[in-house]
Amino acid sequence: MWPFRKDLTSLAKSASDKELIKAIRDQSPARLEQFTELQRHVHMVWWLEAESDNGTLEQYFSNTTGNDYPLLLPFLDRIGARETAEVVRRFLQKLDATDAFLDRPERNRRIQALRDQDEPAWEHFVRNLTNQLDATSAKLWQATAAHARETLSKDS
Secondary structure (H helix, E strand, C coil): CCCCHHHHHHHHHHCCHHHHHHHHHHCCCCCHHHCCHHHHHHHHHHHHHHHHHHCCHHHHHHCHHHHHHHHHHHHHHHCCCHHHHHHHHHHHHHCCCCCCCCCHHHHHHHHHHHHHHCHHHHHHHHHHHHHHHHHHHHHHHHHHHHHHHHHHHHCC
């Protein structure tokens, strides 16, 4: 049990989705290893969205944030964010990474190879998936907040 759980449980009953997610992120410890499962889930979704919003879905996978994808996919499936999970899976299929974990250097090598093979086609593919991810954003955050409320209510 983390120190502010009671405050979050109370907040979960009255706060907007955005306020609840922000509170969970604000109360997360500095070290990832100390995160609760709920904090880790919110953290993964937040970074997927942040990287995609700041650049494209490629940016998520090019950076260390993409190291979380093996944990992100089952979470997306569990909370019913199937459209978002499908976008992530399509990117991984393009990298030929659906059955094995790819570390950051290998992901970047494969991304560069696809870019070198046909840059306009790669850019179109990435932009299309990023647009699809953007279109699912509101549903993703709703599902994440619903999961947070459910988790917090079980522990109260």
